[in-house]
Amino acid sequence: MLITEKKHGIRFAQRMSDLGTETAFVVLAKARQLESQGRTIVHLEIGEPDFETPAHIVDEAVRALKAGATHYGPSPGLPEARQAIARYVSETRRVPVDFERVVITPGAKPIMFYTILALVDEGDEVIYPNPGFPIYESVIRFVGGRPVPIQLHEENDFRLDVGELLDLVTDRTKLIIINSPQNPTGSILTAEDLEAVGRLALDRDIYILADEIYSRIIYEGDFTSILHVVPEAMDQVILLDGMSKTFAMTGWRLGWGVMQPTLAAAVAKLQTNSNSCTATFSQMVIPPALFGPQGPVEAMRAEFQRRRDAIVAGLNRIDRITCRKPAGAFYVFPNTSRLGVDSQTLADRMLQEAGVAALSGTAFGRFGEGYLRFSYANSIENIKLGLERVEAFVAKL
Ligand SMILES: Cc1ncc(COP(=O)(O)O)c(C=O)c1O
Known part of the structure; x- marks a missing residue:
C-alpha cells in the first residue's frame, strides 16, 4: 500500500490539542479567498504597518548580503x-x-x-x-x-x-x-x-x-x-x-x-x-x-494618529457602536454589544455581507465578547470606505 493511501490520520502528540492560534491569519486567508472570487475587501484585520521599511534600512541589508553576511x-x-x-x-x-x-x-x-x-x-x-x-x-x-x-x-x-x-x-x-x-x-x-x-x-x-x-x-x-x-x-x-x-x-x-x-x-x-x-x-x-534617522518612525506614528482619530470618530457616529480613543498601538476595540449579535457572528457576517475584515473580540479571549478589533494599519481612504460599509451593514441588523 502506498503511504498516501494510509487510512488513519496523524497521531498527534497530546500537547498539540492545547495549542491555540492567531485568528488574524485565518481571517486574512478567508478575505483573500473572497478576493479571488472577485469581491473587494477592506482589510482591517491584520496587525502590521502598511508602510514600506525605510529605504536606508533596506539598503543596509542589501549591502550586508553583498558583503557575504550569508x-x-x-x-x-x-x-x-x-x-x-x-x-x-x-x-x-x-x-x-x-x-x-x-x-x-x-x-x-x-x-x-x-x-x-x-x-x-x-x-x-x-x-x-x-x-x-x-x-x-x-x-x-x-x-x-x-x-x-x-x-x-x-x-x-x-x-x-x-x-x-x-x-x-x-x-x-x-x-x-x-x-x-x-x-x-x-x-x-x-x-x-x-x-x-x-x-x-x-x-x-x-x-x-x-x-x-x-x-x-x-x-x-x-x-x-x-x-x-x-x-x-x-x-x-x-x-x-x-x-x-x-x-x-x-x-x-x-x-x-x-x-x-x-x-x-x-x-x-x-x-x-x-x-x-x-x-x-x-x-x-x-x-x-x-x-540612524528616526524621521520615518515619527512620520508613521503621526499618520497612525491621524487614522486613529478618523476611525474613532467614524465608529462613534454609527448607531449602537461606541469606541474609546486608544492611547497607543494601531487598533481600536469598539463596543458592539448593543447590536444584538455575538462578536464572532458579527465579524463573520461583516466579512461576508459587507466585505470588511475585522476580528471578533473573542479572538483575544473570552472577555473580548461584545467587541470587535479593527486594525487601522490601512489608508485613510480605505478606513473611510470600511466605515461606510460597516454603517450600512449595521443599519440592516
Ligand atoms: C502584543 C504583541 N506582541 C508581540 C507581537 C509579535 O511581533 P513580531 O512580529 O515581532 O513577532 C505582536 C504582533 O502582532 C503583538 O501584537
Whole structure:
C-alpha cells in the first residue's frame, strides 16, 4: 500500500490539542479567498504597518548580503547587534543594560515562547491580560501551565485593575504578562499600574514578561516602561521588543528579549535547539536602524494618529457602536454589544455581507465578547470606505 493511501490520520502528540492560534491569519486567508472570487475587501484585520521599511534600512541589508553576511551566526545574536540593542534599551528605558542580557530572535514572538518554555512548569500559574494577544494563553497551555486571565474592563480604559491582580496571585504564580501599549485595545498602563505590578513581583518573587512591542507607537504623552518605574525589578523582568511595528519590518523577523544573563543563556540554548540563530544579514540592520534617522518612525506614528482619530470618530457616529480613543498601538476595540449579535457572528457576517475584515473580540479571549478589533494599519481612504460599509451593514441588523 502506498503511504498516501494510509487510512488513519496523524497521531498527534497530546500537547498539540492545547495549542491555540492567531485568528488574524485565518481571517486574512478567508478575505483573500473572497478576493479571488472577485469581491473587494477592506482589510482591517491584520496587525502590521502598511508602510514600506525605510529605504536606508533596506539598503543596509542589501549591502550586508553583498558583503557575504550569508552564514550562521551565534545563537543569542551578533555581538554588534546585541550591543546596539543594549545601548538602545539603556537609553530608552533608562537602566544600564549589558549586551549579555540581550537575545535576538526571528521576530519578538519567540521571546514569549522561549520565556514561557524556560520558566513555566506544569501547574505553574501565569497571569495574562484578557482580552490580550492570543499567543500568551496558547503557549501557557502548551507547556502545561495554568492560564489565569485578568480581565481588562472598558470602564477602566482597558487597563488591568491592580486590586483584581492582587486577588489572582497565589503561591503558584510564576509569571505575570503585561502588554503596554496593548493589543487589541490600544490601552496603556500608567506609572502607578506599573509600579504596583513591579512591587508585587519583587515582594512575591514573580517574573514579569513586559511586552513593549508598541513602545514607539504612542499618541498621548511619553511611553512608560516598567523599567522606568521599578528599575530594581530588572532581574525579574523579561522585556520584549523588536523592529516589526516600529520600523515597519514585520517580514524581516527581528525581535529581542532583554533579561537576566542566566535566563538569556537559557533562551539562547532554546534557540540553538530550534532555529539556530536569527538571519545574519537581517540582524546587521539593527545598529543603523536604531541609531540612524528616526524621521520615518515619527512620520508613521503621526499618520497612525491621524487614522486613529478618523476611525474613532467614524465608529462613534454609527448607531449602537461606541469606541474609546486608544492611547497607543494601531487598533481600536469598539463596543458592539448593543447590536444584538455575538462578536464572532458579527465579524463573520461583516466579512461576508459587507466585505470588511475585522476580528471578533473573542479572538483575544473570552472577555473580548461584545467587541470587535479593527486594525487601522490601512489608508485613510480605505478606513473611510470600511466605515461606510460597516454603517450600512449595521443599519440592516
Ligand atoms: C502584543 C504583541 N506582541 C508581540 C507581537 C509579535 O511581533 P513580531 O512580529 O515581532 O513577532 C505582536 C504582533 O502582532 C503583538 O501584537
